[in-house]
Amino acid sequence: MIEDMRKKLENHKKRVDIKYKLYDSKYQDQDIGITIPPSIRQRYRAVLGWCSKAVDSLADRLVFKEFQNDNFSLNEIFNLNNPDVFFDSAILSALIGSCCFVYVSKNENGQARLQIIEGSNATGEIDPITGLLKEGYAVLDRDKNGKAILEAYFLPDRTVIYADNKVVNVIENPANVPALVPIIHRPDAVRPFGRSRITRPAIYFQQHAKRTLERADITAEFYSFPQKYIVGLSQEAEPMEKWKATISSFLQFTKDSDGDSPKLGQFTQPSMSPFTEQLRTLASGFAGETGLTLDDLGFVTDNPSSAEAIKASHETLRIAARKAQRCFGSSFLNVGYVARCIEDDFPYLRNQFYLTKPKWYPVFEPDVATLSGIGDAAIKINQAIPEYFDKDSLSELTGINHE
Numbered sequence: 001m002i003e004d005m006r007k008k009l010e011n012h013k014k015r016v017d018i019k020y021k022l023y024d025s026k027y028q029d030q031d032i033g034i035t036i037p038p039s040i041r042q043r044y045r046a047v048l049g050w051c052s053k054a055v056d057s058l059a060d061r062l063v064f065k066e067f068q069n070d071n072f073s074l075n076e077i078f079n080l081n082n083p084d085v086f087f088d089s090a091i092l093s094a095l096i097g098s099c100c101f102v103y104v105s106k107n108e109n110g111q112a113r114l115q116i117i118e119g120s121n122a123t124g125e126i127d128p129i130t131g132l133l134k135e136g137y138a139v140l141d142r143d144k145n146g147k148a149i150l151e152a153y154f155l156p157d158r159t160v161i162y163a164d165n166k167v168v169n170v171i172e173n174p175a176n177v178p179a180l181v182p183i184i185h186r187p188d189a190v191r192p193f194g195r196s197r198i199t200r201p202a203i204y205f206q207q208h209a210k211r212t213l214e215r216a217d218i219t220a221e222f223y224s225f226p227q228k229y230i231v232g233l234s235q236e237a238e239p240m241e242k243w244k245a246t247i248s249s250f251l252q253f254t255k256d257s258d259g260d261s262p263k264l265g266q267f268t269q270p271s272m273s274p275f276t277e278q279l280r281t282l283a284s285g286f287a288g289e290t291g292l293t294l295d296d297l298g299f300v301t302d303n304p305s306s307a308e309a310i311k312a313s314h315e316t317l318r319i320a321a322r323k324a325q326r327c328f329g330s331s332f333l334n335v336g337y338v339a340r341c342i343e344d345d346f347p348y349l350r351n352q353f354y355l356t357k358p359k360w361y362p363v364f365e366p367d368v369a370t371l372s373g374i375g376d377a378a379i380k381i382n383q384a385i386p387e388y389f390d391k392d393s394l395s396e397l398t399g400i401n402h403e
Helices: 004-022 038-043 050-059 074-078 081-098 199-225 242-247 275-289 307-313 315-344 369-383 389-396
Strands: 064-068 099-106 110-117 122-126 133-142 147-153 160-163 168-170 179-182 228-231 263-266 358-361
Touching: 004 050, 004 081, 004 133, 004 147, 038 199, 050 081, 050 199, 050 275, 050 315, 064 081, 064 315, 074 081, 074 110, 074 315, 081 099, 081 110, 081 263, 081 315, 099 133, 099 389, 110 133, 110 315, 122 179, 122 369, 133 263, 160 369, 179 315, 199 275, 307 315, 315 358, 358 389, 369 389
Parallel strands: none
Antiparallel strands: 064 358, 099 110, 099 179, 122 133, 133 147, 147 160, 160 168, 228 263
């Protein structure tokens, strides 16, 4: 029932909203320090975009190419739905919130229309075998206070539209599958709706690094103007302005009536190096969690590397990207399947699409040296096994369209 779907969405919405705030660098951490007063800490709020980097570094390398053996013309459906924006938006949203959803409907011309809905505004009951939904729910519009004013309840045979909690439209669905299709990142048996790229360890490392930067900013004030002191000053001496005593390059003190003079001193100047070392340690932990390198986080380590060296240093990221390609490829095929059923007004079977395979561009674009190596290897292999490498296989390796 729709009430159950509303409760389910409410339970997950808060966590997804936090992930989006972390991605936008707008999430405010709790003050857990014990030495810095809250009023001072508020003046030195740090902003760090490591979680954004973790998402973008993977999302920017996932570029969908096309469907091969496209017997049902799925490429045509996606090409008519602004594919340059659709695929990138779906991938980015799924990496942030662990999943997003695609609402499939018809436009005025009878063609399939694809609308992406983020994970904070949609949910459903998933079929773990096909990856499709048994029933779904989405908030299509909210008012300025965040209250849902336009909702959709998705069933296998129809889609019910609610406005202000009243049924305003019922759309027949010929696909026998809910017209809401999930796009999931790294699903498993425990979490069928996947896992976010912004993991709990990544959040911890970023929050710790932000606190380190805040402490460094406050310490930098004392580093720029070391604290000084005077002992032995006469009680009859006029008090000196604090700002004048701080910035003056020359101060004059006279002896008192007893002939004694005050003594000046300066506290030990704090060092900034512990903060730099701590920040680098946290960056190493974050890089290990997300498959990045210290160079990706702004810590220059070596001279500029070759394309092969960069690829080798990002081996963990490459494996994560290939895994994401398999997950998203299956989800995009599900979107195409439901869209084709709705557009043709015919309930095709999911197993009729088994020959259609999603293809992606290479995770790392090959440079000239890599292309030369691929060419030499293809020639030698084709000499041993004639016609083993053809235009399609070489296009998949190099990312260059042979057409």
